[in-house]
Amino acid sequence: MKNQEVARIFREIAKILELKGENVFRIRAYEHAAQSLDNLEDAIEVVAGKGALKEIPGIGADLAEKIKEIIKTGKLKYLDELKKKMPDGLVKMMEIPSLGPKTVKKLYEELKIDSVEKLEKAVREGKLKNLEGIREKTEENILRGIGLIKKGASRQPINFALNVAKTFLDSLKVMEEIDKIEVAGSLRRQKDTVKDIDILITSKNPKPIMDKFVTLPLVKEILAHGETKSSIVAKENNMQVDLRVVEDNSFGAALLYFTGSKEFNIKLRQLAIKKGLKVNEYGVFRGNKKLAGKTEKDIFSLFKMDYIPPELREDRGEIDAAICGKLPKLVGLKDIKGDFHVHSKYSDGLSSIEEIAKKIETYNYEYVAICDHSQSLKVAGGLSKEEVYKKLKEIEKINKESKVRILSGTEVDITSDGGIDYSESILKEFDVVIAAIHTGFKQTRVQLTKRITSACKNKYVNIIAHPTGRLWGVREPYDIDIDEICKAAKDNQVALEINCYPQRLDLSDANVMHAKKKGVKFALGTDSHQLDQLRSMGLGLSVARRGWLTKTDIINCLNFDKLMEWLKK
Ligand SMILES: [Zn+2]
Ligand SMILES: [Zn+2]
CATH class of the missing domain: 3.30.460.10 (Beta Polymerase, domain 2)
Structure with a gap:
């Protein structure tokens, strides 16, 4: 499967074009194509074999030819040409969040900085101070960004x-x-x-x-x-x-050992010692006598504990729970009856509501909530009042024929003072209202927390989307008081989202586990902007399972009638 490889090449092209100051539409075209490839279910070779490349969103004749070349030769002449005229390190520098192409160009032309390493050194030596347009804040951001890249390079x-x-x-x-x-x-x-x-x-x-x-x-x-x-x-x-x-009769022991986590393995080893046993990657031993090792199940039962699913093996209390028979019955895909966070063409999604409904039918779901952006998020095609009413009518019509229930929803913006950017007269028309922060991330902890807790108090808000705002490689989670948010969510019957978008996965597993203890309910949403993204529900489920969630913790596991009851808070 070369999907990722082609996507990576397209992204690199986009970056170089940006650095060269080329037409934004050309740049966007490459980025968009890369994103489509990330989300493509089928192997690109197979799609090309069927002659169906141009059916992929964002792929026209020119890009289709380029894809064929990459499949055939493993590289792309066009990229090699572009790279000849551009130092390698500049492209890497552009990966630093907060560092735009103009600044990179300037750094190169005026200070001869052409690598991340040189840049880091220059910032620390204060050499950027005299450069026009660079402020102290920017320097700080550059160093933070370099830190993020370094972390990202290893994970x-x-x-x-x-x-x-x-x-x-x-x-x-x-x-x-x-x-x-x-x-x-x-x-x-x-x-x-x-x-x-x-x-x-x-x-x-x-x-x-x-x-x-x-x-x-x-x-x-x-x-x-x-x-x-x-x-x-x-x-x-x-x-x-x-x-x-590994040896067949040690396979279970090796699987256990190499699955980890390290902390889990240590805990298990300590337990073994207490029982006069020794556990390692070859098996469980008393003296030289091997007692188990062929399967993980054999080993767990030798220790007189329930089988611990791999997702739980983090030394967060799972070993004690397994000994007492108190492991949670983890939620699974078969328990999920719907998706709460899907964007349609009405805002920045690529598919019509009808297309989404058709696709959802293949998922065995009962419902899907179409949650487009609200009016203040203009960059993402936020809906005006008139468009909202048009959309509601369309949903009503589709629901007459569709096998799955389409819930009318919206992803509203939490304004900088904690308000919601639709009036109550519009909010009451929706089945589902999810609220999120999309701007003003740099506010203080107190301000950000207050924004979210006041959104919870709005009587129409059902879900807080991507509650900590983290975006892998771009943004760390913002500083919020998770306990206060949990309390507001619970008191006002608001679910916290587990956003399934791969670069978000927000809440994180640790936050989920914490919030569950505070009695919070959760909603899984794929935040899909195209049909292939709907299947990232599985990633959100992994987070849910790692957070010890059962089906009673998640509102996606309610059937349609129960859900509608829950939504009317
Ligand atoms: Zn959002
Ligand atoms: Zn969204």
């Missing part, structure tokens, strides 16, 4: 890792030499960001598997090529992938 959002892992698994699974194959590590625990990918296999004849692994087309660099372990760097996102062969 990737889970959806990237899932794509990379799938590509490797698909290529290896077909080999008859492989008996068992399983992903371990933080990816198996479904952590929101992943550093590297661990794959475990059992095999009586591992050599051909190792040989194939290190020569797969996705491999950029071989770090190790051994008989029982090999490591490579993948072309996609420079992720490290480790492949290990």
Whole structure:
């Protein structure tokens, strides 16, 4: 699957064009195409094979040709040409949040800064001070941005890792030499960001598997090529992938060990010692006698505890809960009856409400809430009062024929003083109102908290979307008092969102766990802007599971009638 690879090339082109000061529409076209590829369900090679590239949103004749070239040759002449005229480091510098192309160009032309390292040094030495347009605040932001990039370089959002892992698994699974194959590590625990990918296999004849692994087309660099372990760097996102062969009768022990987390493993080892046992990646032993190791289940039952799902293995109390039989019955995809956060063409989504309704029918959901932006968010096509009424009429019409219920919804803006940017006379027309902060992130903790708590008190607001505002690689969560927000949410029957958009996943698992203890309910929303994004519900579910949620914690698990009751607060 080369989807990510093509998307990465298009993004790089967009950045270089931006640096060259090219036409914004050309730049947007590449960015838009990259985003479509990120979300594409099918492998791009397959789509190209069917001659259907131009059916992908944002792909016209020119980009279709470029995609074919990348599939065929693994690179793109056009990008190579562009790069010849541009130092490599400048493109990397543009990844620093808050640093626009104009500033990068200026830094290069006036101070000869052409890499992130040189930039960091220059800021620390105060060399930017004399540069026109650079203020102290900008310097601070640059350093923060460099920090974010450094962090981002070592961890990737889970959806990237899932794509990379799938590509490797698909290529290896077909080999008859492989008996068992399983992903371990933080990816198996479904952590929101992943550093590297661990794959475990059992095999009586591992050599051909190792040989194939290190020569797969996705491999950029071989770090190790051994008989029982090999490591490579993948072309996609420079992720490290480790492949290990283990003995069949140790497979469970190895899976447990390499799945972690480290903290969980330590806790388990301590428990073993108390019982006079030893646990490691080969099995559980009393002296030299092996008592278990073939499956994880065997090991958990030897320890007289319930099976702990990988998502919970973080040493957050799961071992004690498993011993007492008190693990939560985690929510699953089959429990989900709808999606609360979908944008249509009315605002900045790509699909009509009818198209969304058709697609949702394939999901076994009972309902979907179309929540377009409200009037003050003009950049995202926020709806005027007139457009709202037009949309409500259209939904009413579609509901007469649709198998799933379309809920009329809106994603309103919480203004800088905690107000809502539609009047009550409009708000009361919607089935679902979700409220969110989209501007003024730099307010103080007290101000931001107050904005959200007053939104909770609005009698029409049902859900607070992406409550902490974090956006991977762009923005850290803003500083809010989560306890106060939980209290306001609970007291006013407002659900906190788990936004399933891969770069958001907000609330985070730790916040979810915390909020659950405070008695808060949750709403999962994909924040889809195109149809393929609807399937990121799975990512939000991972967060929910890691936060110990059961179906009673989540309003998406209510059937239609119960939901409508809940929404009328
Ligand atoms: Zn939003
Ligand atoms: Zn949204």
